[in-house]
Amino acid sequence: MEAKSWLSIPQGSHFSLSNIPFGIITTASSQNRRPAVAVGDQVLDLAEFSSNGGFSLLTSILPHISVFSQPTLNAFAALGRQVHREVRNYLQDIFTDDTTHPEILKTNTILQQKAVFPLKDVQTHLPMQIGDYTDFYAGLNHAYNLGVMFRGAANALQPNYTHLPVGYHGRASSVVVSGTPIRRPWGQILENPSADPKVPVFTQCKKLDLELELGAFVCRANKMGEPIPVDQAEGFLFGFVLVNDWSARDVQAWEYVPLGPFNSKNFGTTVSAWVVLPDALEPFLGNGLENKTELQAYLKEARNENIYNIKLEVDLTSKCSQMTGFHWNDAHDLIAKSGTTTITRTSSRNLLWSFPQMLAHHSITGCPMQVGDLLASGTISGTEPGTEGSLLEQSQNGKVSLKLQGGDERKFLEDWDIVTIRGVCGNNESSLVGFGECTGRIEPAVQGWPF
């Protein structure tokens, strides 16, 4: 959609009229968490908008209007894809220069004053109450790179890898919204893996890493015992966010046998604040990585083009220790002022499995999915240097240093480093569909341990 808005939307904005992502905000004047949409560099407060008759011409939403006064998007999500579509289409019309209903907002300056705020003045919050969080491993190049590193090229991918979307259950309580500080964890690590016997030390994590991922929130529950067919799975997906699944690589190496990552992943996972709906991303569907393995029927999609083509970048801003009181708007200012290096440029096409396939596999056992569940893709890496979605890959597990602008070097993250993931679809600067930023700053480990 190339329509022009009566709101001023800057060229290059992630939040063009083609997007209309949903989030949860508070403002200086009201600490009540409530839904909003982002448009350009402004937001529309849906609690104010709905309680002042903003939806009066969208009669289908009126029986459900209370969803816009909830502190999370779960109730709105639970209304289902058709309602999300109607609300998004309606808001696109309301914001369009030649809107069919100028009296709703375009010429209603009183409601504009009540419900439209600069994006930089709002605080964003976790958009959903997350029941369970599942992290997949669908980035084939990432899995391959790690396999080469730890097992050699001949056995880089495990035999199951191309047959099913490998995943594990993550820690839902540690999922936080973009801008939340991430504290460096303590843990047991094995400093000398070849020693006998193997005796770990207790230390602050020394290999703190980021993971560039894409995430999806679930908007529909299946009954326990009843799998979700792959071709119905898209209807279970509310929308998408960027994910940084922060990882303590040294903790992970010692703890993960035989039951998988645990403490190395449960100290924080950051999601971007604005949930981008599948309808906004639909034009950017294409092919992911080719899977030559003959799939089991429950994983075969009727649709061939099943992976979004999202341009992804990771920025590392070195040691922003001067700042206290951190949220994503502050980060944005700081990043502009500080030395920032784009360390990764890649694409979400580097996935072997689609979200519908992940959901079909996850539920094939009858596992009950619930509204608000978060699925993440696993780390997304390309095949070339500078396209890897983790420092573990970029530094070859600490063997080489990344050069940062300003002369710093990194193998893993240092205290006060800011990591910012960005993702955006499209080439036309006036109709981009983007995710904004998924950012977090590393704070020093708790002092005084052990007690």
Place this chain on the structure above:
Amino acid sequence: MEAKSWLSIPQGSHFSLSNIPFGIITTASSQNRRPAVAVGDQVLDLAEFSSNGGFSLLTSILPHISVFSQPTLNAFAALGRQVHREVRNYLQDIFTDDTTHPEILKTNTILQQKAVFPLKDVQTHLPMQIGDYTDFYAGLNHAYNLGVMFRGAANALQPNYTHLPVGYHGRASSVVVSGTPIRRPWGQILENPSADPKVPVFTQCKKLDLELELGAFVCRANKMGEPIPVDQAEGFLFGFVLVNDWSARDVQAWEYVPLGPFNSKNFGTTVSAWVVLPDALEPFLGNGLENKTELQAYLKEARNENIYNIKLEVDLTSKCSQMTGFHWNDAHDLIAKSGTTTITRTSSRNLLWSFPQMLAHHSITGCPMQVGDLLASGTISGTEPGTEGSLLEQSQNGKVSLKLQGGDERKFLEDWDIVTIRGVCGNNESSLVGFGECTGRIEPAVQGWPF
């Protein structure tokens, strides 16, 4: 406590006056979920009791009385250990023959009629809303038995095993209360592990197993980034339940490398209905298994006796296909009528790690725990035949058959089998502290797959 009750409490009841476990019930006359305590073969409906002045003499609870009209125990749990203790002590007094306040219930037949029901007439429900579910691997003999089976005796335990409580994140949405049917899952399995290339088939699980575990619910949150000291951890534990972490062993074998169990564990986990408070279990604290490894300071407990001595049993009731409409009371009747074999007799002393140690380790990274989180111990096995907490161990991964009463044999679970875990502390039949039953019946897999 050996006090006698004015209620008739049968000898051998798990719910003696020394216990007073909390649960969530509905009755034929009211489908509102509400808290209750179990006493002998009766329950006290705490919603009715509290709204009719039952707590009028416990003034400390009065400001919080609304916790007894909630559909889960989360709000009650969040009041903290001191309040749980006061409420339990008060109810013990109310039920005692020489109660100091007979007018509250003993001589108040009107309130008795409103609030006291036969246990067999109530339906129990999941006692807590579970945020995250974590499953540990603290049963050393189980870990050793599996290690021998898959890696040989020389490398049975992984190097990390005695240094930290190994655990993984489980699937909270699939935790169900005792009596809930468990449907046999479908999944990918590798029928011939030595084939090259390895190509799985899609099939119903053929190695469906139980896991005998102990679980604990969390009643206090820590702030993200702030670990829970091991000697404060007990104050974060609301109470304990029995857990059956149903497992699809053939699915697990194919999927679990490198990120751990996923679909093999997410189709159902059963917990017993009545939450036994730490105060009731305190007299049964003793030593667990000896750990000769020098522990990191954050795992060292001041208290030496840190493991409960709970006698644990697993019953297998063969093929109860005649019954529809299944809940735990029905199961109880059926089990009495059917051929039931006690396949496991063991003790919770077969744990290497205490729940405070699990919690200290879980949160050492700063992982935020929340009220309602479930921690499970991992499978509890002894060292002798007939003490193993899984069929995987008992059948040596399907190599030998268990003989059941009535002539049946089992390697793994068959459709309509009922598995019932029981756990009880004490030897005096009039003052037992028990968990009741944790039971579930296997239902046939969904038919018509793939679609």
